[in-house]
Amino acid sequence: PPGRNDYYNSFEVDMTRRLSGSWSMMAAYTATKYHQSIVAIPQSPNDTYYPLDTAWRWGFKFNSSYNLPHDFLVGAIVEVSNGNLGQRTYVFRAADPLGGPSLKQLTSVTLPLDPFGSEKESVQPITGLRFGKKVNLGKRPLNISVDVLNLMNSNAIVAASYVSGPTFGKVSDILPPRTVRVGVTFDF
Numbered sequence: 001p002p003g004r005n006d007y008y009n010s011f012e013v014d015m016t017r018r019l020s021g022s023w024s025m026m027a028a029y030t031a032t033k034y035h036q037s038i039v040a041i042p043q044s045p046n047d048t049y050y051p052l053d054t055a056w057r058w059g060f061k062f063n064s065s066y067n068l069p070h071d072f073l074v075g076a077i078v079e080v081s082n083g084n085l086g087q088r089t090y091v092f093r094a095a096d097p098l099g100g101p102s103l104k105q106l107t108s109v110t111l112p113l114d115p116f117g118s119e120k121e122s123v124q125p126i127t128g129l130r131f132g133k134k135v136n137l138g139k140r141p142l143n144i145s146v147d148v149l150n151l152m153n154s155n156a157i158v159a160a161s162y163v164s165g166p167t168f169g170k171v172s173d174i175l176p177p178r179t180v181r182v183g184v185t186f187d188f
Contacts (some may be wrong), residue, residue, distance in 0.1 A: 006036040022067040031058040046109055050087060055129040057115030058082050071134035073145075076127070083121030088114045103117055113164065124156040124175065145183045153178040 004026035014028035033056050039047045057083065091110050094103045103109065132145040159173035 004037055008032050008034045008036065013014075019065075025062075025064040027060075027062045029058070031056060036082075039134045046111055050112040050115045052132065054118040055085050056082070057085070065130075066130060071136075073130070073132035073134070074133075078128075079095040079124075081124050083123050083159060084157055085117045085121075087112050087116045088112065088119055088120040088162045088164060088168070090164040100133040118154075119160075119162045121160060124158070125152065125154050126175065127151040127154075135178045143183075143185045143186050143187070145185075147183065148182040149179040149181065150175060 010030060012028065012030045014026065016023040017023075025052045027122050034053050036053050038053050042048065042051070060080045062184065063075065063077040065073060067073055089112050090104065091108050094107045095158055096102060112160040123174070127150070127153055130145055132143060135142040135144065155174045155177075157171050157174055161167045161170045161172060161173070
């Protein structure tokens with residue numbers, strides 16, 4: 001839309017060691033500063049209160065794999081990122097429960113009370129491990145793997161409510177629990 005000036009700036013550093021000998025490794029850090037409208041197309045003057053997301057987001061990722069003797073493989077992935085971001089809001093209702101003036105033409109109005117990013121949850125760490133074995137069946141190998149996802153069983157918050165009132169801070173989603181996954185692939 002006219003008048004919008006959304007952009008972001010990122011900074012990234014990474015280091016990679018390609019598979020050489022029997023191991024490989026990659027580490028990367030990314031930080032991004034946003035400057036974007038929270039509401040794509042403002043529908044009313046109420047959308048002009050704290051209209052921009054100017055928060056930083058960052059993430060770190062590390063993965064490595066090691067080929068063991070007899071075609072065994074072990075690998076790890078560690079990801080850490082900033083927690084969920086949000087802004088506190090308040091819902092003004094047509095009939096004020098405290099007896100204040102009522103809204104004349106609307107049933108409710110939700111207004112932001114803080115800039116976006118003023119509400120922050122803790123960081124989200126995720127660790128995964130893979131154990132694998134390659135079984136040669138003539139010319140075509142069979143790969144068997146066992147993955148442990150969210151190894152540390154992190155319950156970091158993914159989504160929460162920042163509406164002022166009794167539900168403020170109520171968590172509505174967390175990272176999935178530790179999961180074990182078995183996989184079999186056949187190369188042909």
